[in-house]
Amino acid sequence: MGWAYLVLAAIAALGLALGWRLTPAPREQADTDADGLARLLQLGIAMTGLTVLALLLVPWFGGLAEITCTPESERAGECIMGLRDRGLLGASAFACLVGAAFAFVLRKGVLDFSAPKPIDESKREAGVGDLDTMASARDLRRPASESAPKPEPEPKTKPKSEPTPKPAADATEPAPDAAEPASDAADAGPDVGPDAADADPDAAEPAPAPDAAEPASDAAEGEDDKDEPASDAAEGEDDELTADAQPKGHRRLEGPVFRAFVDDEAVELDVAISTAVKRLRSERVAVVFSRGASPDANLALLELAEAFNAHRYVLEGTAAATEGIPTGETVDPNAVDAVAGPDARHAGELALDLAGAFIQTVFLLDTRVAFPEFVLGKLTTMQSVCIAHAHDDVSAACQVVLPGTNPGEREGELIDSDGGTNSRRPREWLVSQIVQALRAAEGDADADTDSADRSAPNEEDT
Numbered sequence: 001m002g003w004a005y006l007v008l009a010a011i012a013a014l015g016l017a018l019g020w021r022l023t024p025a026p027r028e029q030a031d032t033d034a035d036g037l038a039r040l041l042q043l044g045i046a047m048t049g050l051t052v053l054a055l056l057l058v059p060w061f062g063g064l065a066e067i068t069c070t071p072e073s074e075r076a077g078e079c080i081m082g083l084r085d086r087g088l089l090g091a092s093a094f095a096c097l098v099g100a101a102f103a104f105v106l107r108k109g110v111l112d113f114s115a116p117k118p119i120d121e122s123k124r125e126a127g128v129g130d131l132d133t134m135a136s137a138r139d140l141r142r143p144a145s146e147s148a149p150k151p152e153p154e155p156k157t158k159p160k161s162e163p164t165p166k167p168a169a170d171a172t173e174p175a176p177d178a179a180e181p182a183s184d185a186a187d188a189g190p191d192v193g194p195d196a197a198d199a200d201p202d203a204a205e206p207a208p209a210p211d212a213a214e215p216a217s218d219a220a221e222g223e224d225d226k227d228e229p230a231s232d233a234a235e236g237e238d239d240e241l242t243a244d245a246q247p248k249g250h251r252r253l254e255g256p257v258f259r260a261f262v263d264d265e266a267v268e269l270d271v272a273i274s275t276a277v278k279r280l281r282s283e284r285v286a287v288v289f290s291r292g293a294s295p296d297a298n299l300a301l302l303e304l305a306e307a308f309n310a311h312r313y314v315l316e317g318t319a320a321a322t323e324g325i326p327t328g329e330t331v332d333p334n335a336v337d338a339v340a341g342p343d344a345r346h347a348g349e350l351a352l353d354l355a356g357a358f359i360q361t362v363f364l365l366d367t368r369v370a371f372p373e374f375v376l377g378k379l380t381t382m383q384s385v386c387i388a389h390a391h392d393d394v395s396a397a398c399q400v401v402l403p404g405t406n407p408g409e410r411e412g413e414l415i416d417s418d419g420g421t422n423s424r425r426p427r428e429w430l431v432s433q434i435v436q437a438l439r440a441a442e443g444d445a446d447a448d449t450d451s452a453d454r455s456a457p458n459e460e461d462t
């Protein structure tokens with residue numbers, strides 16, 4: 001039976017640890033720092049509680065001998081490791097609960113008294129309460145000049161003082177001293193004729209003082225003129241930084257897309273198509289089907305995917321994909337799944353493929369798709385070709401942008417308000433032009449290879 005006692009002791013210890021972990025700590029405002037009789041009362045209550053909890057375990061420990069299995073109970077299947085299952089489980093549960101109760105009493109230590117009630121405003125003014133309250137009351141009784149803290153003087157920005165040259169100051173200082181003999185001569189009257197005559201030239205000597213100050217002012221103006229180029233250079237640097245921070249090319253435009261763009265520059269549509277073909281001829285190409293595009297456009301994209309041996313992805317369209325489309329001409333968003341095929345992947349897989357550098361070039365049939373933020377940032381660092389209906393965040397991240405129309409839009413229906421060229425074409429037409437340009441480029445490459453093969457035997461004969 002000794003091991004049964006050990007099991008119950010372990011379960012009680014487990015309950016003690018669990019109760020300690022789940023019991024909140026005493027509040028900071030609790031009166032746990034009592035002294036004298038209050039402290040003895042608290043300790044007495046705590047010890048009484050622990051004693052009562054310990055006495056509750058005595059009957060269970062005394063009855064452990066009776067939970068030993070008998071042959072009849074073993075045949076009935078009521079035993080667990082030689083003990084009655086009900087008695088063992090009950091004793092274990094009770095021991096766990098008592099351990100948790102012990103933890104509660106030990107965690108609190110003493111009774112957790114409630115926080116003191118707030119003092120009435122009338123009593124607070126009289127200084128009734130704790131030390132903080134009395135201190136605040138004394139502050140209220142102080143004059144406003146004493147209680148209010150003096151505001152710290154704000155640091156004044158010293159204006160730029162123009163340096164005054166010393167020669168000018170030295171030239172102007174003798175003026176008062178030189179004027180004194182003149183005044184003395186005037187007080188002396190006509191009797192002091194020679195002295196007055198001698199004082200006249202001395203009094204006239206300080207007259208050049210203003211002229212001497214002129215070079216100082218000219219020097220100060222010269223220093224200001226020297227500072228002006230530095231400030232102009234700083235302003236020029238700020239303008240360059242702001243110009244670099246501003247978006248360039250099609251990234252700063254809004255509204256419908258009327259022209260084709262290649263690397264932030266507006267180009268002709270055929271130039272953009274040929275550039276797109278060159279950039280799509282890479283090893284790992286991904287084409288993204290659109291749930292908002294017409295079935296013909298998705299079928300044309302399927303042909304392009306087969307021509308480039310590209311990986312296929314299907315992304316959800318945004319709310320902007322259906323703006324401006326007549327109700328009767330809206331497309332079925334689920335039809336694109338049948339066109340893309342069962343091997344088509346989705347947004348999460350596209351993000352993983354881009355993160356692992358599995359994709360080198362991306363072709364988007366429509367920019368109004370639900371792109372993950374990471375994928376959107378990845379487009380700016382890789383080769384990407386997009387067919388955009390309007391300027392948005394996705395089209396701004398693409399390197400080659402082709403202007404495309406909506407399913408229900410007629411060619412020439414939208415006119416550029418700035419009077420620019422309108423190169424908007426249906427998406428299926430743009431995709432087919434890319435496929436034709438690719439096949440033409442491959443045909444030229446095959447022709448060059450054949451001509452090279454024919455010329456090789458002729459050179460050997462010669």
